[in-house]
Amino acid sequence: MLFNEVYGSYFNAVAAILKEAVSGNLSGKRVTEIAREKAFAESVLTIPASLRSKDWPLLDDSLRASVRRAPTMPLTALQKRWLKALLSDPRIKLFSPRIEGLDDIEPLYTQDMLVFFDRYSDGDPYEDSDYIKHFQTILTALREKKKLRVRFIGHLGTHHSWLCVPYRLEYSSKDDKFRLITASPRDGLTVNLARIKSCELLEPYTEEEYQPPQPRIETLTFELKDERNALERAMLHFSDLEKRTERLEDGRYRVTLQYERDDTTELLIRILSFGPMLRVVAPESFIAQIRERLNKQISRGQTSR
Amino acid sequence: MAYSELIKNFERVRDYMREFYVYGFRSREEYRMKSPRAYDNERRRIESWLGDYMSFRRDASGKNVFLSVDSRAIPHNPLYKAFKAKSFTRNDLILHFYLLDLLSPDLASHRQALTVREIAERIETDYLSHFDTPYELDESTVRKKLREYEALGLLKSERRGRELTYSRWESTVDLSGWRDAVLFFSEADPLGVIGSYLLDKYDAAPDYFGFKHRYILHALDSQILCALLEIMGEKRRAELQVRSPRRGDLRQHTVFPAKIYVSAQTGRQYLLSYAYRQLKPILFRIDNIKAVKPGSVEKQPEKYGGYCEKFGGYLWGVSTGAEYLIDHIEMTVHVNEGEGYIVSRLEREKRGGRVEKIDDHTYRLTADVYDAIEMLPWIRTFIGRIAELKCDDSYVTDTFFADLTAMRQMYGGDADAVQ
Numbered sequence: 001m002l003f004n005e006v007y008g009s010y011f012n013a014v015a016a017i018l019k020e021a022v023s024g025n026l027s028g029k030r031v032t033e034i035a036r037e038k039a040f041a042e043s044v045l046t047i048p049a050s051l052r053s054k055d056w057p058l059l060d061d062s063l064r065a066s067v068r069r070a071p072t073m074p075l076t077a078l079q080k081r082w083l084k085a086l087l088s089d090p091r092i093k094l095f096s097p098r099i100e101g102l103d104d105i106e107p108l109y110t111q112d113m114l115v116f117f118d119r120y121s122d123g124d125p126y127e128d129s130d131y132i133k134h135f136q137t138i139l140t141a142l143r144e145k146k147k148l149r150v151r152f153i154g155h156l157g158t159h160h161s162w163l164c165v166p167y168r169l170e171y172s173s174k175d176d177k178f179r180l181i182t183a184s185p186r187d188g189l190t191v192n193l194a195r196i197k198s199c200e201l202l203e204p205y206t207e208e209e210y211q212p213p214q215p216r217i218e219t220l221t222f223e224l225k226d227e228r229n230a231l232e233r234a235m236l237h238f239s240d241l242e243k244r245t246e247r248l249e250d251g252r253y254r255v256t257l258q259y260e261r262d263d264t265t266e267l268l269i270r271i272l273s274f275g276p277m278l279r280v281v282a283p284e285s286f287i288a289q290i291r292e293r294l295n296k297q298i299s300r301g302q303t304s305r
Numbered sequence: 306m307a308y309s310e311l312i313k314n315f316e317r318v319r320d321y322m323r324e325f326y327v328y329g330f331r332s333r334e335e336y337r338m339k340s341p342r343a344y345d346n347e348r349r350r351i352e353s354w355l356g357d358y359m360s361f362r363r364d365a366s367g368k369n370v371f372l373s374v375d376s377r378a379i380p381h382n383p384l385y386k387a388f389k390a391k392s393f394t395r396n397d398l399i400l401h402f403y404l405l406d407l408l409s410p411d412l413a414s415h416r417q418a419l420t421v422r423e424i425a426e427r428i429e430t431d432y433l434s435h436f437d438t439p440y441e442l443d444e445s446t447v448r449k450k451l452r453e454y455e456a457l458g459l460l461k462s463e464r465r466g467r468e469l470t471y472s473r474w475e476s477t478v479d480l481s482g483w484r485d486a487v488l489f490f491s492e493a494d495p496l497g498v499i500g501s502y503l504l505d506k507y508d509a510a511p512d513y514f515g516f517k518h519r520y521i522l523h524a525l526d527s528q529i530l531c532a533l534l535e536i537m538g539e540k541r542r543a544e545l546q547v548r549s550p551r552r553g554d555l556r557q558h559t560v561f562p563a564k565i566y567v568s569a570q571t572g573r574q575y576l577l578s579y580a581y582r583q584l585k586p587i588l589f590r591i592d593n594i595k596a597v598k599p600g601s602v603e604k605q606p607e608k609y610g611g612y613c614e615k616f617g618g619y620l621w622g623v624s625t626g627a628e629y630l631i632d633h634i635e636m637t638v639h640v641n642e643g644e645g646y647i648v649s650r651l652e653r654e655k656r657g658g659r660v661e662k663i664d665d666h667t668y669r670l671t672a673d674v675y676d677a678i679e680m681l682p683w684i685r686t687f688i689g690r691i692a693e694l695k696c697d698d699s700y701v702t703d704t705f706f707a708d709l710t711a712m713r714q715m716y717g718g719d720a721d722a723v724q
């Protein structure tokens with residue numbers, strides 16, 4: 001059963017409170033802090049009061065726990081079945097988890113039950129031993145806050161060698177690819193993992209060297225009319241981006257999107273995919289690119305059946 | 306009933322969260338799902354769970370609430386929080402901590418497992434007697450909770466003579482070795498919410514994975530998806546209650562669930578199933594499925610699964626058209642010098658189609674699909690390069706060229722033109 005209180009934030013918060021109580025370090029202030037950290041905005045109104053009033057008889061007046069050990073919960077059958085299902089995902093090889101304890105468990109699902117029908121087919125080689133090695137080196141660098149020396153061949157065939165501070169391993173389900181995003185030497189350098197030829201773990205980086213990249217954010221505004229289910233399609237399609245939707249008159253809507261400048265070409269073709277269902281109204285530079293594509297199409301010849 | 310930030314049933318909040326996230330321009334008065342008070346309560350709950358991601362705007366129609374996130378910038382799907390807001394009784398809460406404590410291996414070591422009566426007695430003597438306030442917990446309540454925890458896999462039972470004894474399931478799974486995998490799959494897997502539950506077991510969840518093209522809304526359908534996958538694993542029929550997207554009414558369907566189709570470009574999920582009444586494969590949007598129940602075990606799973614497999618071979622996306630007819634479509638694309646990436650695009654995005662080289666600058670994609678009109682959004686991404694488009698359903702090409710003309714008017718001169 002997926003929706004169950006044993007997974008809930010209240011149970012987690014109370015477990016954390018009891019853990020501190022068992023160790024003898026609990027204070028009234030900590031009860032409130034833990035409720036705020038582990039549960040929701042209004043939980044500070046309920047959790048501390050219920051414990052204090054003994055409506056939940058788990059702490060005495062001296063904040064000693066009635067349980068004798070710091071609470072732990074065994075894995076549920078659902079959690080074990082999910083872990084077992086992951087073992088058949090090709091990407092699990094990147095992590096090499098230990099499979100002990102899952103031998104007799106039925107997987108929650110098998111890979112052949114899922115079809116990612118619009119995922120690109122040139123995804124990363126998750127079975128390739130060099131790829132796995134590079135991935136794990138990068139993961140270690142992220143975990144242990146160390147620098148990396150990365151050598152790779154760029155998309156124009158040029159050889160590169162970077163000394164870098166890793167920031168994120170970024171995955172795209174649409175591309176089925178991982179990218180390494182770096183914190184330095186230059187703002188937000190990105191390399192596709194499949195292009196990496198070698199990857200070397202170096203010394204730890206300093207706090208000064210860790211400069212999270214600042215994305216260059218652009219704004220695009222389009223208007224659409226809700227025909228051919230365009231409103232729902234556009235709202236879902238662009239829901240990966242920060243957006244704001246306003247209703248105008250005559251069944252029209254104005255949508256403002258924030259996107260990263262490096263993704264302009266990708267956004268252009270995403271916009272084109274909607275055809276005349278939506279009209280970009282700003283910025284002018286983006287409109288000019290749409291116009292250029294349309295002009296090229298006209299010069300290509302076929303403009304009617 | 307007094308307001309609580311916790312919920313008993315996920316279904317109502319599922320609709321509100323979708324509305325706030327997908328649309329976000331409707332005012333309180335426009336939510337006709339329930340009364341204004343119900344709207345206020347749901348909005349307040351969602352705000353309590355997701356306050357950091359909620360925004361407000363006032364326009365002529367009133368105050369609008371919306372959820373908006375740059376999904377590339379957040380390490381964890383915030384919508385999972387809703388699954389952690391299940392309501393409970395105080396018996397649920399105290400029995401959870403008492404039982405798991407009482408049956409911990411070292412505390413129960415003098416006897417590995419305890420009977421229901423022993424457990425009820427020990428709860429009274431070892432826990433409740435510490436408090437002055439009387440607290441009634443009868444044996445049947447304890448028994449019910451033990452059975453529930455056995456079903457969840459937290460406890461196991463064994464016979465001791467005529468009595469049943471209970472002990473904790475102690476897993477030998479090394480969770481520390483799973484942390485990075487759980488961190489990644491809690492966001493990348495369609496049932497990542499289960500990973501999110503596991504992450505709560507660790508002291509901290511690092512944020513070194515990022516996700517691009519990430520669609521978080523599917524999380525709200527996790528209960529339905531989980532139920533479907535379990536039914537599929539048992540090769541059973543499924544009884545579905547589905548909301549019709551056009552009419553809004555609820556309909557019952559008995560189906561053999563075959564595959565889950567997932568869009569990596571919108572996050573939307575679909576069930577491909579064989580519908581017994583209609584005698585054909587049908588796709589259902591999972592966000593339209595309101596309830597799922599397991600039916601009888603299907604005696605011929607290969608037969609119905611095979612129908613769906615064959616059917617899926619001709620799907621471009623998830624549409625079949627009303628007639629279930631297969632359209633032949635050809636798109637010829639011009640590729641300039643140094644534009645090999647266009648050929649790469651055709652190859653990686655062709656799905657069931659075929660790509661052939663005509664000459665050094667010309668490539669043709671050919672596909673046979675149900676409802677070629679569904680390909681138009683993708684075909685439009687090649688605007689500027691399309692040398693020829695042919696389809697045996699003239700509606701497809703007519704629509705494409707009419708749209709092209711409309712776009713030329715839209716961006717070429719008439720500033721007010723929105724088709």
